[in-house]
Structures are given as structure tokens and as C-alpha cells.
Amino acid sequence: xxxxxAMVAGNRALTGGxxxxxxxxxxxxxxxxxxxxxxxxxxxxxxxxxRRPMSIYDVKPDPSETGGSVxxxxxxxxxxxxxxxxxxxxxxxxGTELMATLREGDExxxxxxxxxxxxxxxxxxxxxxxxxxxxxxxxxxxxxxxLPARELAQAGVRQRLFFGGRARADLVGVDExxxxxxxxxxxxxxxxxxxxxxxxxxxxxxxxxRAGKRLLILACGPWAMLEATVKLAERYGQRCLVxxxxxxxxxxxxxxGCCIRVHGEGHGAxxxxxxxxxxxxxxxxxxxxxxxxxx
Amino acid sequence: MSSQNxxxxxxxxxxxxxxxxxESRAPAFAPKMQVNIAGVEFQNPVLTASGTxxxxxxxxxLIDLNRLGGICVKGISADPMPGNPPPRIYxxxxxxxxxxxxxxxxxxxxxxxxxxxxxTLRARCVVNVFGYSTEDYVRCLDILNxxxxxxxxxLNISCPNTRCGGMVYGSDPKLTEEVVAASKRVARFxxxxxxxxxxxxxxxxxxxxxxxxxxxxxxxNTFVGMCIDVETRAPRISNxxxxxxxxxxxxxxxxxxxxxxxxxxxxxxxxxxIASAEDAIEFLIVGAQAVQVGTxxxxxxxxxxxxxxxxxxxxxxxxxxxxQLVGSLKLPQDSTAS
Numbered sequence: 001x002x003x004x005x006a007m008v009a010g011n012r013a014l015t016g017g018x019x020x021x022x023x024x025x026x027x028x029x030x031x032x033x034x035x036x037x038x039x040x041x042x043x044x045x046x047x048x049x050x051r052r053p054m055s056i057y058d059v060k061p062d063p064s065e066t067g068g069s070v071x072x073x074x075x076x077x078x079x080x081x082x083x084x085x086x087x088x089x090x091x092x093x094x095g096t097e098l099m100a101t102l103r104e105g106d107e108x109x110x111x112x113x114x115x116x117x118x119x120x121x122x123x124x125x126x127x128x129x130x131x132x133x134x135x136x137x138x139x140x141x142x143x144x145x146x147l148p149a150r151e152l153a154q155a156g157v158r159q160r161l162f163f164g165g166r167a168r169a170d171l172v173g174v175d176e177x178x179x180x181x182x183x184x185x186x187x188x189x190x191x192x193x194x195x196x197x198x199x200x201x202x203x204x205x206x207x208x209x210r211a212g213k214r215l216l217i218l219a220c221g222p223w224a225m226l227e228a229t230v231k232l233a234e235r236y237g238q239r240c241l242v243x244x245x246x247x248x249x250x251x252x253x254x255x256x257g258c259c260i261r262v263h264g265e266g267h268g269a270x271x272x273x274x275x276x277x278x279x280x281x282x283x284x285x286x287x288x289x290x291x292x293x294x295x
Numbered sequence: 296m297s298s299q300n301x302x303x304x305x306x307x308x309x310x311x312x313x314x315x316x317x318e319s320r321a322p323a324f325a326p327k328m329q330v331n332i333a334g335v336e337f338q339n340p341v342l343t344a345s346g347t348x349x350x351x352x353x354x355x356x357l358i359d360l361n362r363l364g365g366i367c368v369k370g371i372s373a374d375p376m377p378g379n380p381p382p383r384i385y386x387x388x389x390x391x392x393x394x395x396x397x398x399x400x401x402x403x404x405x406x407x408x409x410x411x412x413x414x415t416l417r418a419r420c421v422v423n424v425f426g427y428s429t430e431d432y433v434r435c436l437d438i439l440n441x442x443x444x445x446x447x448x449x450l451n452i453s454c455p456n457t458r459c460g461g462m463v464y465g466s467d468p469k470l471t472e473e474v475v476a477a478s479k480r481v482a483r484f485x486x487x488x489x490x491x492x493x494x495x496x497x498x499x500x501x502x503x504x505x506x507x508x509x510x511x512x513x514x515x516n517t518f519v520g521m522c523i524d525v526e527t528r529a530p531r532i533s534n535x536x537x538x539x540x541x542x543x544x545x546x547x548x549x550x551x552x553x554x555x556x557x558x559x560x561x562x563x564x565x566x567x568x569i570a571s572a573e574d575a576i577e578f579l580i581v582g583a584q585a586v587q588v589g590t591x592x593x594x595x596x597x598x599x600x601x602x603x604x605x606x607x608x609x610x611x612x613x614x615x616x617x618x619q620l621v622g623s624l625k626l627p628q629d630s631t632a633s
Contacts, residue, residue, distance in 0.1 A: 003357050003596060041594055047388045049541055051594050095386075109594075249384050249391065250593040252357075254349030254369070256395045257384030267375035267400060 002028055005043070006110040009062070009084055011102045016169030018140070019100050020057065021087045028112050029059040029082040034147035035117025035243055035279045038085065039251045041109025042098050052095045053248045053258075053274070055144040055220075056113060058086040058176070085112070088143040088173060114251050115278045118148040118218060123241060127157045130216040135161045135181070136203055136229045138221020142173045144243040144278070145220055153180035161185070162206070164199025164225070168192040200228040207236045217241070219282075230282040240282035246273045261286040326610035328603070328617050330364075330584050332562045333485035333510035335446045337364040337419050337585060340617060341575065341603040344566055344589035345370055345423035345449060345489075346395065350409040351416065357596045364603065365419035367513075367587060368409065370451050372425055373435040375401035385522050385531040390541030390568075391590060392520055394534035397425060402438035414444025421487065425451040429477045440483040447484050450475065450509075453491030453516035465491035465516075468503040479508035487564065489513040490555070492544075497551045498558035511562040513587065514555055515548045541590040542568040549577055556582025556622065570598060572605020579606070582622040 002025070010022040021040075028038065039051035062083035091100040102108065127133050133152055135145045142163060152159055159180055164187040165171050171186055171193055178184065185202040186194025195202045199221075207215070215236075219229045220243035233240035249255030251274040259270035260277075262284050271277065328339045342365035348354060351366045360366070378398025385392045400408065405422075413420040422445050426432040432450065439445060452474055453465035464470045471488075479486050488504040490497065492515035501512055517538025522531040530536075548567020556563050565583030569575050570591040578586050591598035610617060 001356055046542060048386070049389060049391060049590065049594055050386050247382060247384055247386070249393070250347075252349070252353050252593075252596070254347065254353050255384065255393070255593055256378060256398050257393060258381075259378060259383065259395075259398070260381055267377055267398070269377040270381075270398060 001112065001114060002031070003109070003111045004028075005107050008102050008104055008106040008108060009064070010104050011100070013100075014172045016165075016167065016172065017091045017100075018170075018172045019089055019091065021054075021089065021099060021102060022060075023085050023087070023108060023110055024062065024083060025085060025110055025112075026081060026083045028110060029085050032056045032059050032085065032113040032147075033117050033119060034151050035119070035144060036113040036115050037117075037144075037251075037278060038087070038110055038112025038114060039248070040087065040099065041111070042095065043107055043109060045098060048095050048098060050249060051109060051111060051251065052099070053114075053245070053251060054087040054089060055243070055278075056085055057088040057143040057146055057173075059147070060084045060086065085110075088140065090140050111251065115274055116276060118151075118241060118243070118279050120151065123216065124152075124155060126239060127152055127216050128155070129214060131158070131210075131213045132215055133157050133159045134203070134206070134215055134217045135159065135163075135177075136199060136217060136219040136221070136225075137161065137163045138199060138225035139165045139170050141219075141221030141225075141243070141245075142177070143220075145218060146173065146176060148218060149177060149180040158182060160206070162187070162199050162203045164188065164194075164202075164221075166190065198225070198228070200225060200232060203229065204232050207232055207238070211236075214238075217282075219243070220245075227287045230285075230287060233282060241279055242282050242285065243279050244273045244277050244285070248274055250274070324611055324614045326607060326614075326616050328607050328610070330617060332564070332584055333447065333487070335419055335485055338417060339364040339603045340579065340585035340606065341599045342367055342419075342421065342564065342585060342587045343592055343599050344587040345421075345451065347589040347592040350405075350413065351418070352409070352412050354592070354596055358600055361417040362600050362603065363416075363418035364585065364599075365421050365446070366413065366416070367421040367423050367449055368405070368413070369399055370397050370423040370425045371399055371402050371405050371435060371439065372397065373402055373431055373438060375399065375404065380533045382531065382533055385537070387520075387522060387539065387541075388543060390539050390543030391593075392522055392532055392537035392539055393517070394532045394537035396534065402435050406439065406442045410442050410444055419446040420444055421447045421449050423449045423451050423489070424478075429474050432474055432478050433481050436478055436481050436483075440481070445484050447487055447510075448478070448482055449487040449489050449513055450478055451489050451516070453489050453493075465500065466494055468499050471500055471503040472507040475504050475507035475509050485510040487511040487513050489516055491516050492548065492551050492567075493519050497555050501555040501559045505559045505561050509561060511564060511584075512555060512559065513564040513566060515551050515567050518544055518547065540568070542570050542574075544568045545574055545577075549581060552578055552583050553581040553624070569602065570595070572602045572609060575602045575606055576609055576620065579617075579620050580622070580624050582624070584621050
């Protein structure tokens with residue numbers, strides 16, 4: 001974990017109010033592991049106090065040092081050390097709207113890498129024993145899944161992506177994901193791309209046709225989508241890892257603001273998304289309205 | 296590694312006044328920054344506030360903990376507590392609401408797992424204590440009294456976020472006296488009492504705590520507030536009401552410290568929205584002998600160190616020791632402020 005002032009290398013607008021913020025920090029880029037996150041602090045805005053938690057979407061060499069365009073790291077081995085962290089985000093509130101105004105050369109506070117991500121020692125063995133890993137992403141949740149997908153692809157694991165959003169413009173990052181999966185199923189609520197409806201419908205259709213197969217599910221997205229995904233995984237007897245989101249005060253494990261309800265008694269009833277998470281085994285989390293973090 | 300902060304306050308970066316032939320004269324004035332509160336010697340007047348700094352160790356990678364005046368640990372109860380359901384926090388303009396519900400590991404585990412690290416530090420260890428009844432407070436202190444390396448207790452009678460928690464004691468002067476007196480009887484270490492700002496007359500509560508034997512006062516805890524999601528019309532925090540902290544509350548807290556300082560003789564530790572040395576110096580000027588940094592720890596972990604350095608730089612520039620700064624408020628002659 002490092003706490004530093006880092007230089008913005010770019011802030012690219014995508015469709016639907018999404019952006020990719022690129023920040024220079026060699027040591028954080030090199031330390032980052034799949035599923036981890038960082039806290040970004042907007043400097044010079046005393047009304048926006050708290051740092052914002054952001055999944056580490058990608059890590060790359062710095063093109064200004066390698067002299068070429070940036071390619072996914074898997075295909076750029078030898079093109080220089082990792083030096084950039086990328087954050088895929090949607091401008092939805094005061095913090096992210098201000099973030100969208102950042103330009104190359106601006107500075108941000110960057111604390112990371114943080115949290116217990118999709119750490120290989122926890123799930124790679126499980127992935128190898130599975131016939132296939134299924135990624136289920138809702139909207140900006142895709143940001144937590146690209147690095148694990150790359151790691152799994154390098155390990156030779158067969159993968160598939162189920163990706164849903166409100167409209168076509170919300171389905172960002174599909175092309176970046178494509179090299180790592182055999183197939184991608186898209187879903188939009190307005191039917192502008194892929195299946196009309198929720199992504200969990202396409203996911204269930206696939207699950208129901210894979211009886212007897214051993215699957216591992218990695219999911220990230222809004223609470224309702226996660227809850228539906230977890231229920232389906234349970235119904236079809238498949239193991240599931242979820243990357244959780246919550247409002248965070250510190251991400252250092254001290255404010256206890258990001259706690260979610262887990263299966264545990266007394267003091268063990270809540271765990272910190274920032275420290276014990278953000279990735280949890282789905283059957284460890286208590287789902288249901290009472291434990292809903294209304295983010 | 297220490298984190299940089301480009302938002303460092305003016306007081307740190309302001310150039311030292313130059314005197315002719317400064318280099319050839321006596322070395323620059325070195326102000327005394329130590330402060331003694333109820334027999335506890337702090338190397339500087341800046342502490343980190345309870346609930347914002349864990350048990351210290353969480354920040355060991357980020358700042359030099361040995362340069363802090365003191366660390367007030369997360370509130371400890373006799374028994375472990377699970378805390379409130381989420382959502383527990385919400386950011387507001389220049390502040391934040393929280394209703395964590397005092398989740399903590401309990402006094403026994405604190406002694407076993409957290410205290411051994413804290414007692415290796417030069418920073419003083421202040422243990423924040425809370426309960427639901429006078430018996431709870433006494434029982435918690437009984438357990439903690441066995442701890443080696445505790446420098447003082449901070450009795451939390453002001454948390455707004457537990458169903459019938461400390462706040463009940465902090466909003467009734469008779470109960471304040473009762474719990475402070477009972478705690479003072481058993482406490483093996485000096486007893487600081489952390490007061491609530493959510494009262495009509497802070498002086499009444501400050502005097503009640505003093506009369507009951509408090510060795511010092513910490514003020515203030517968070518202001519009770521709330522926030523609504525207009526789309527769902529539901530509160531932003533599961534507890535409905537929550538404690539407001541951060542720079543937004545600083546002027547409110549300062550006024551209360553000012554009034555309390557004029558009401559009692561025991562030392563006061565000022566807290567409420569401190570994010571810079573200038574903020575801290577304001578609290579010292581109205582009469583606080585030391586300060587605590589709270590919410591700022593969340594977004595700028597080096598704040599307490601910058602504040603301590605900034606106070607020292609200010610004292611050097613003014614050629615005064617810390618104690619000369621405390622209570623040096625210059626009120627207008629015809630002022631009726633009280």
C-alpha cells in the first residue's frame with residue numbers, strides 16, 4: 001500500500017458518461033493484483049472530503065516511456081515495466097463528475113493497491129478444477145473483472161462473460177475483455193444491445209444447460225444483480241465469488257463505514273469491504289433487504 | 296513512507312521572518328511543545344481521535360506514529376460489539392455522517408491483541424471507553440485497568456449512534472456526574488471525559504464532569520444530523536440519525552470549546568473538524584491545551600503530523616512556547632461573549 005500524489009496520464013471519455021482515468025504510479029501498478037482497488041482523492045476540493053474507491057481496471061506500461069500505443073499488458077511483455085493504473089468509472093455524483101474534469105498533467109491523491117482481491121491462492125486451484133469460469137458483470141462492475149480474466153487466461157482457464165447494463169452505452173470494455181473469453185453474452189434493459197432484460201436471465205439460461213459441469217462464477221455489479229446471481233449460483237450448485245461495493249470512509253480498515261453483513265456471530269457479524277473484501281465467497285455474505293447497502 | 300500533501304496549510308509554508316545576520320546569531324527560537332495533561336506528558340499537543348485511527352497499527356505503513364502526541368483508540372466496551380447495519384456513512388458538504396454503532400473487539404481482546412503494539416510507541420495511548428450503563432463503564436475499566444501501557448482513559452458519554460448508548464449520559468448532567476464519579480472511583484489511569492455538543496449549555500456539562508472528578512475534558516463528539524435520499528425518501532444511514540464530523544463542524548466545535556474553557560479549571564482537549572495547523576491553533580487560542588484530529592485521518596493520514604509541525608512553526612515564528620498560546624484569545628474589551 002502506497003499513499004502518494006500521482007499524475008494523471010489521461011482521462012478518456014467512453015459512451016454513456018463512462019471514462020477511463022489513467023494515473024501514473026509504477027509502484028502501485030506493479031504491486032496491484034487482480035480484484036484490488038485504489039482510493040482516489042480529488043485535490044483542491046474541500047467540500048468533497050473523502051477519497052473514492054475505484055476498482056483497478058487495468059495496469060499498463062507507460063506509452064510515453066515505451067514510445068508506442070498502449071496494448072493490453074498480456075501482449076506487451078517486454079514493452080517496459082507496468083507504470084499506469086486505469087480506472088473505469090461512470091460520472092454519477094459530485095465526486096465522479098469532478099473526476100471527469102481531470103486532464104493529463106493534473107494530480108490526484110492515490111492510495112493503493114488495497115483490499116483482498118481475486119487472489120490466485122484463494123481461487124486459482126478452484127478455477128483449474130472448473131470446466132469454465134463465468135464472469136457476471138453489471139454496468140461498471142466490469143471494472144473489477146478484467147484483471148482476473150487476464151490472469152485466468154494466462155493460466156489457460158476457459159472463460160465466458162455475461163455483461164448487462166441499462167442500454168448499449170453502458171456496455172463499455174467489451175472489446176478489452178474479448179481476448180480472454182470464448183464467448184460474451186450481452187443484455188440491456190432497453191434491448192438496445194444483446195438480450196432484452198437483465199443479464200441474469202442469460203446467465204440462468206446458460207447455467208441450466210450446464211448441469212453436471214463444475215463452474216466458478218466471478219460477479220461484480222449492483223447489489224440486486226449480485227443477489228440474483230448468487231441465488232442462481234446456489235440453485236445450480238456452483239461456487240461464486242463476489243466483488244462488493246460500498247461507500248468507504250478510509251479504506252484503511254479503521255472507520256468501519258464499509259462493513260457488510262456476513263455469516264458470523266456477535267462481533268463477527270460484519271466485515272469490512274476494504275480489508276476483508278472487496279472479494280468475498282458469496283455464501284459468506286448475508287443477502288436480503290436488511291443487509292442491503294443502499295449505495 | 297510518508298505521504299505528501301500538496302494542500303498543506305499556509306502556516307507550514309509561510310517563510311520564517313528574517314532578522315539581520317540571522318545566521319550569525321543564536322540558534323532559532325525552539326518552542327517547548329510538550330504538554331502535561333492530568334500528569335500525562337505528551338510530546339506535542341496533537342492526538343488522533345477515537346474511531347478515526349483504529350488501534351494505531353493500521354497507519355504504521357503510512358506515517359511515523361512516534362511523532363504523534365497521542366493516539367485515542369477506537370471506543371472499547373466491556374464486551375465485543377457488532378455495530379449497526381449498513382449503510383453506516385454518508386459524505387456531506389465538507390463533512391460526513393457516520394453511525395457505525397461502536398463496533399469493537401471488546402476490552403479483553405484489546406488488551407491481548409492491540410495494546411502490546413501501542414505501548415511500543417512514543418505517542419501516548421488514550422483508551423476510549425463506553426458502555427450502556429454505569430455498570431458497563433465500570434466493568435470495562437476494571438478489565439482495562441490490568442493493561443500495561445495505557446496512559447489515560449477517555450470516557451465516551453457522547454456517542455449519538457447507539458440505541459441507548461453513552462449519549463444518554465452525555466445529555467443529562469446528573470447522569471454525567473453519576474457515570475464520571477463511578478468511573479473515577481475505579482479508573483487506574485487519568486480520566487478524560489468526552490462531551491457531546493448536542494446540549495443546550497455546554498458549561499453545565501463541563502462543570503458536572505469536573506465536579507464528579509474528571510481529570511480533563513475532550514470536546515466535542517459529533518453533532519447529530521441526518522440525510523435523505525430524495526429518490527427513495529429513505530434516510531441515507533440505516534440508523535436514521537448519525538454523527539456529523541469534518542471541517543463543516545469546526546466553527547461550532549470551537550464555540551463550545553471556548554465556552555467550556557471559561558467554565559472549568561481542568562484541561563480541555565479540543566476536537567471538531569481540525570484539518571490544518573491553523574484550525575488547531577484556533578482551538579488552542581480559545582483555551583484547549585491539546586487537540587485531536589479526526590475525520591481528516593480518513594483522507595489525509597499525515598494530517599496530525601502536519602498539524603503538529605505547523606503549530607511548532609507558528610510558535611517559533613511568534614517566539615512563544617505552546618503554553619503561552621493556550622487561552623491567549625484576545626476578546627474585544629466590551630465583549631459580552633461567554
